[in-house]
Amino acid sequence: MDFSNMSEVLLSGLLISLLFISAYLANRIKAPDIITFLLIGIGLAFFVSHSEILEFAAEVGIVLMFFMLGMEFPVNQLKKLALNIYKAGLLDLFLSFGVTVALLLVMKQPIEIALLLGGVVYATSSSITVKLLEKNKRMTTKDSNFILGLLVFEDIVSPLLVTIIASLFMSQALTATGLSLVLVKIIVLLAGAILIGQFIFRKLGTFVDKYVNEDFFILFMVGISLTYAGIAIQLGLSEVFGAFLAGIMLAEIRKTAMLQQTVRNLRDLLMPIFFINFGLSIELTAGISMVNVLIVLVVWSVLSKLIVGYVGGKQFGLNNVPALRAGLSFTQRGEFSMIIAGFASTQIKTLSGIFILISAIIGVTLFQFAPKIAKRVFKKQKKASLPGSA
Numbered sequence: 001m002d003f004s005n006m007s008e009v010l011l012s013g014l015l016i017s018l019l020f021i022s023a024y025l026a027n028r029i030k031a032p033d034i035i036t037f038l039l040i041g042i043g044l045a046f047f048v049s050h051s052e053i054l055e056f057a058a059e060v061g062i063v064l065m066f067f068m069l070g071m072e073f074p075v076n077q078l079k080k081l082a083l084n085i086y087k088a089g090l091l092d093l094f095l096s097f098g099v100t101v102a103l104l105l106v107m108k109q110p111i112e113i114a115l116l117l118g119g120v121v122y123a124t125s126s127s128i129t130v131k132l133l134e135k136n137k138r139m140t141t142k143d144s145n146f147i148l149g150l151l152v153f154e155d156i157v158s159p160l161l162v163t164i165i166a167s168l169f170m171s172q173a174l175t176a177t178g179l180s181l182v183l184v185k186i187i188v189l190l191a192g193a194i195l196i197g198q199f200i201f202r203k204l205g206t207f208v209d210k211y212v213n214e215d216f217f218i219l220f221m222v223g224i225s226l227t228y229a230g231i232a233i234q235l236g237l238s239e240v241f242g243a244f245l246a247g248i249m250l251a252e253i254r255k256t257a258m259l260q261q262t263v264r265n266l267r268d269l270l271m272p273i274f275f276i277n278f279g280l281s282i283e284l285t286a287g288i289s290m291v292n293v294l295i296v297l298v299v300w301s302v303l304s305k306l307i308v309g310y311v312g313g314k315q316f317g318l319n320n321v322p323a324l325r326a327g328l329s330f331t332q333r334g335e336f337s338m339i340i341a342g343f344a345s346t347q348i349k350t351l352s353g354i355f356i357l358i359s360a361i362i363g364v365t366l367f368q369f370a371p372k373i374a375k376r377v378f379k380k381q382k383k384a385s386l387p388g389s390a
Helices: 008-028 033-044 052-070 075-106 111-122 126-135 142-171 176-199 205-211 217-234 239-251 256-280 291-316 320-327 335-341 346-385
Strands: none
Touching: 008 033, 008 052, 008 256, 033 256, 033 346, 052 217, 052 239, 052 256, 075 111, 075 142, 075 176, 075 239, 075 291, 111 142, 111 291, 111 335, 111 346, 126 142, 126 335, 126 346, 142 176, 142 239, 142 291, 142 320, 142 335, 176 217, 176 239, 217 239, 217 256, 256 335, 291 320, 291 346, 320 346, 335 346
16 A cells, blocks of 8 residues: 555554554553554554654654653752662663673674674663553562662663764764763753753742643643754754753752643653664664574563572672562563664664564563462572482
8 A cells, every 4th residue: 555645644644543542452451551552553664654754743742751850859969879889880881881882893893883782671661560560569579669660760871871882873982072061961951951950940839839730831841852862853852852851950840740640641642652663773674683683682672681680689688589580570572672773873773773673572571470480499599409309
């Protein structure tokens, strides 16, 4: 079927309707909707060409996602989190990002590609993981606090990674001077957000209480998120980092739930479009190249999170079973990986897309069986250690 002559408004309407049907079916079978959105995008790539409406909607959706994420973290809470989870978080960064980059360099990949794929492998999908925790009623288990804390750590580090990788790809060169300039820009933008949050937004509590239920208040919220995201772009940084910092600014008002509610519906409308738009950018007509790299990424991505979950969980104070259960529960990649992969060439983007899809499927499967696997592993170990069991 030829969609080339179809109006973009009609095409967008049909796609959104298709997204609703797929999300409804995914909900019925308790599967993450991100996987179905990505599959739809990949399938439609054979029939649908680039759409400026979808591109813009996807970009605004990502900005709002990071904006809402930033609102979860007032500055004081960021400091407290860093003290509680930093050991496991740094181990995660070292294994999932650092070792991945090293493996790719050993495989003779260019440094820029190694860094980008390291970023793709690093971040766990927060949306998939949280939905799985909720649907499987594991929010109150011993390992859930550790998993959620680690996800938050990744949520904070990921915008920085996205910003650095995006800046490197925009400049097309990796130099010490270029990297230093990027870091200076990040510090300036971060300092600006903290100061604005502390000295301006912290005083707007009465304003928010008075106008938050007015229909024009959403313009205030979206305007701030897009403006600071746009400033980041003007500085040669990533819009997601600017949006995240805009959220941190508004977090100082200390009315997070109330503020998030004003933009939640708009974000929920636009985020699926981002996933399908990413799927549309994956070209499978030429086949999948670099299969050896794909296999290494899939295997190491699972092993690295397993190690982080178990070792980091033990450092966090978990016993053997919940620590292993945690390691088996967050191997899935998703939204952050897609954002980073978006900076790549068609070949690397296709490789990344297939990796994300495979890791999401493996991750969901491991999550479902994690409690049984963890109990069985340490039950056998306990039996083997008993006198006369040999």
